[in-house]
Amino acid sequence: MIYLEKRPTPSRAWALATPLLAVLATMIVGGLLFAAMGKDPVLAIRTIFWDPLFGEFASYTRPQLLIKAGPLILIAIGLSFGFRAGIWNIGAEGQYILGALTGAAVGLAFYPSESRLIFPLMVLAGALGGMAWALIPGLLKVRFGTNEILVSLMLVYVATNLLAYAALGPLQNPEGMGFPGSRNLSQWSASANPELFTGTGIHWGVIAAGLSVLVAYVLLARHAFGFAVRLAGQSPRAAAFAGVSPSRLVLTCMAISGGLAGLAGVFEVTGPAGQISIDFNVGYGFTAIIVAFLGRLHPVGILLAGLLMALTYIGGEMAQLQLSLPAAAIQLFQGMLLFFLLAMDVLTQFRVRVRSGRAQAPQAVVAQPKPAQGTH
Amino acid sequence: MSDVLLAIRGLTKAYPGVVANSDVSFDIRPASVHALLGENGAGKSTLVKTIYGLVRPDAGSMTLAGRPYTPAEPRAARAAGVAMVFQHFSLFDALSVAENIALGMENPPPLRDLSSRIAQVSREYGLPLDPRRTVGDLSAGERQRVEIIRCLLQAPRLLIMDEPTSVLTPQEVDILFGTLRQLREEGTAILYISHKLEEIRALCEEATILRGGKVVATCDPRATSARQMAEMMVGGTLKTPARATIAGGEVVLEVQGLSAASPRQHGMALRDVTFSVSRGEVLGIGGVAGNGQDELLLALSGEMRTAPGMVRLGSDPIGRCSPSERRARGLLCAPEERMGHAAAPDMTLTENAFLTGRVRERLARGGFVDWTGARSFAERVIRGFDVRTPGPGAAARSLSGGNLQKFVIGREILQRPEVLVVNQPTWGVDAAAAASIRQALLDLASQGAAVVVVSQDLDELMEISDRFAALNEGRLSPARPARGLTVEEIGLMLGGAHGMEVAHAH
Incomplete structure (x- = not known):
């Protein structure tokens, strides 16, 4: 009989190994999926994981890696604080949109000025816009006890409608011959967020993502705020006893996650995307949730997970183009990654034991009824 | 047969x-x-x-x-x-x-x-x-x-x-x-x-x-x-706690007309609780669990805020102060539940030392944690209170109940409190550890701190308290000198036998 035995302390080795195992399991099951669809599984996996880095179009795809990973990492770092503290901001996608909208709106208000202050001002406006959007569920939770998961998620749909309104209305390019979408911000030098080093894909958003990893690491390891976040997530009552104010923590975590999502939005709209358009958002805010968990809510883990996720994005696109795999199969593949990660998580908390017969059966049960716990 | x-x-x-x-x-x-x-x-x-x-x-x-x-x-x-x-x-x-x-x-x-x-x-x-x-x-x-x-x-x-x-x-x-x-x-x-x-x-x-x-x-x-x-x-000899009594110290903690709803479902509301403790004194608060003990501790620790004047430290109203402000002023607490309330089970002893020691031991500078200082504070607690553990890097949940309790009580005592409030200090703790915890509380009182011990264990309260009060259905009886109280008197203060009236009704 196989059963699970709870470890006295979570295993560090397994905590590091499970993400790798999850990637491996995703490759195997994903390969089976592709095989069942009549594609060559080895070729498909190679196209997704290998070709973007070392294939024949690598000089084009490699910069894309950082362009895609930047916003994912930036948003995921912000989310990780809340997730560690048990505050579930699911609406980073909306905060990302709002950041892009407020940033673009502030910049376009000065068009066609060429002041050097415009870009920093846009960045600030974007962060504040995302922050404000995230503080709506935060304040509602603190004041009225609403569920931040639902409110933040629903505000994503509000944000997409705002985006469509802005792209067709107030932010529409007056010289755009009636096409939806704003002026191109990446071609207006005052607002452009260009590639800083040719051929790398690095723009200001990627720099910001790198900085966020560093700052988050220091905050979590050495700062009282990081301690409060970890404590509140592990033992809320101990946090209250230590003097951590739950409301303040909710608002701070929402503000951080919203602010970073907003930053990602404004860097995207001034750089790779270039303009506010109806289909500006491509799901970075949702994918970042996966990235945050894949990276175990640890800054360095998130850095690696963001790069991996970007790889599957780019590889997935290549697989769609070259092997004509449907987009749904690629999404399924990405979903598998999170599924396996969560499933493998069991191994850090529990040890798998095999024993013959029915001896020891009572210990095998994960949750014992209360009376059986005795006096220890 | x-x-x-x-x-x-x-x-x-x-x-x-x-x-x-x-x-x-x-x-x-x-x-x-x-x-x-x-x-x-x-x-x-x-x-x-x-x-x-x-x-x-x-x-x-x-x-x-x-x-x-x-x-x-x-x-x-x-x-x-x-x-x-x-x-x-x-x-x-x-x-x-x-x-x-x-x-x-x-x-x-x-x-x-x-x-x-x-x-x-x-x-x-x-x-x-x-x-x-x-x-x-x-x-x-x-x-x-x-x-x-x-x-x-x-x-x-x-x-x-x-x-x-x-x-x-x-x-x-x-x-x-x-x-x-x-x-x-x-x-x-x-x-x-x-x-x-x-x-x-x-x-x-x-x-x-x-x-x-x-x-x-x-x-x-x-x-x-x-x-x-x-x-x-x-498997050895037991020491009976001994102490030097200080008489007539000034009142440091004063609770006046404290009424508050429980923050928890099925909790017990506090009703007009009034008491005071002086320097050098141990006040024992007895009662069957669930009669407002947890709520009283939350109101004193600052996890539950009340009207300012309901809790006074010295002469300052502190009913609205946060737990950290109260610690800074010298009111320290040790709640009943060790795992998850007094200590975070998955965190190390160093981290748990920082948990309450931050303010008084000055373990944070400009918001940055002084982990070296926290570690040495944890080591002092471990040494001073004979906590059996491999070291300050061990997770709190790896300690036995008694050892963790010694750590939790020691962590507060070493911060030199003006007032220490402990809830069920020896609950689930073995006899030797319990004796050393009681002795530590008495030593703290004889150094001039005021100590409030909330406990279900009447023998314990009779052994260490100067005065005794009973908490029943959220109300606190007037405190009486512990010496000379009989078991019957204590029982009546505790509200007698719950539910006896039901039996007579049949």
Whole structure:
């Protein structure tokens, strides 16, 4: 009989190994999926994981890696604080949109000025816009006890409608011959967020993502705020006893996650995307949730997970183009990654034991009824 | 009929890293009350779980009334006539007494028949209980009666009781003992687990003492002093706490008309609680758990805010202050629940030292944690209070209950509090650790701090308190000098026997 035995302390080795195992399991099951669809599984996996880095179009795809990973990492770092503290901001996608909208709106208000202050001002406006959007569920939770998961998620749909309104209305390019979408911000030098080093894909958003990893690491390891976040997530009552104010923590975590999502939005709209358009958002805010968990809510883990996720994005696109795999199969593949990660998580908390017969059966049960716990 | 009901021979049970029972042998006679004694971790729980079919032994055998007895599960144990009342009750608050009892039965009779059976057993054994009442409204003592009657309906040959009196007032203890003596007269054997040695001397004829999983002694409690039994449990001599009393210190903590709803569901609201403590004084607050102890601690620690003037430190109103502000002013607390409230189980001792030591030990500079300082503070606590652990890097949950409690109490004491409030300081702690914790509290008081001890253990309160007050249904009695209080007086202060009026109504 196989059963699970709870470890006295979570295993560090397994905590590091499970993400790798999850990637491996995703490759195997994903390969089976592709095989069942009549594609060559080895070729498909190679196209997704290998070709973007070392294939024949690598000089084009490699910069894309950082362009895609930047916003994912930036948003995921912000989310990780809340997730560690048990505050579930699911609406980073909306905060990302709002950041892009407020940033673009502030910049376009000065068009066609060429002041050097415009870009920093846009960045600030974007962060504040995302922050404000995230503080709506935060304040509602603190004041009225609403569920931040639902409110933040629903505000994503509000944000997409705002985006469509802005792209067709107030932010529409007056010289755009009636096409939806704003002026191109990446071609207006005052607002452009260009590639800083040719051929790398690095723009200001990627720099910001790198900085966020560093700052988050220091905050979590050495700062009282990081301690409060970890404590509140592990033992809320101990946090209250230590003097951590739950409301303040909710608002701070929402503000951080919203602010970073907003930053990602404004860097995207001034750089790779270039303009506010109806289909500006491509799901970075949702994918970042996966990235945050894949990276175990640890800054360095998130850095690696963001790069991996970007790889599957780019590889997935290549697989769609070259092997004509449907987009749904690629999404399924990405979903598998999170599924396996969560499933493998069991191994850090529990040890798998095999024993013959029915001896020891009572210990095998994960949750014992209360009376059986005795006096220890 | 043989002279032995349950014979235990060579029971051994090992868990990874610890031998819970090692070659345990003893006999339980019919019509007797047999005490099982031992410190926490001595193996009592594993032993009774084995008898009740919850744990399978690695080696050894049991015979019940001359026949081999190997219960595979509690149901088999019950079928063989073994019943058990657990320390933690398994009852549904929303259901009535009769419904709760029916849920535990294999083939429950119609509810009306069951109710009359319950009423009958309740009368026969002097355990007042109305089968129609909702369990959520019952006191802890009454809930225990539900569990006992649930057992008695099976007419058991052996009844196991695990720490039954920890939730009872002295009057309720008397009622319980009456019932147990009556059961003994009728031929039932009772295996009685407790660490209250005076109770065991009053009730039991035989005692088996476990230490480190082994039977180290057997004795007749009626002919053995409590001190002797305690020393057999510990395997050494015990020190009685000693102190130098300071008289007439100034009042430091004053609680005036404190009323507050409980922040928790099914919690107890505080009603007009008033008391004060002076420098050098130990105020004992007794009462059965669930009568507002947790709420009182939350109101003092700052986790629950009140009107400013309800809590005063020195002369400053601090009812609105946060836990950190109160710590800065010198009011420190140690809550009852060690894991998850006083300490974060998955964090290291260093991190847990920082948890409350941040303000007074100046462990954060500009918001950045001084982990080196936190580590050395944790090391001082570990050394000063004899906390058995590999080091400050160990996770809190790897410590035994007693060791973690020493750490939690030591962490507060080493911060030199003006006022220290502790809730159940020795709950679930073995005798030696409990003695050292009490001594540390007395030492703190003799250095001029005011100490408030909230506890269910009346012996403990009588031993260390200068004044005693009782918390009952969220109200606090006026404090009285502890010296010279009789058990009856204390019992009445605690609200007498909960639920007696129900019995008289029938």
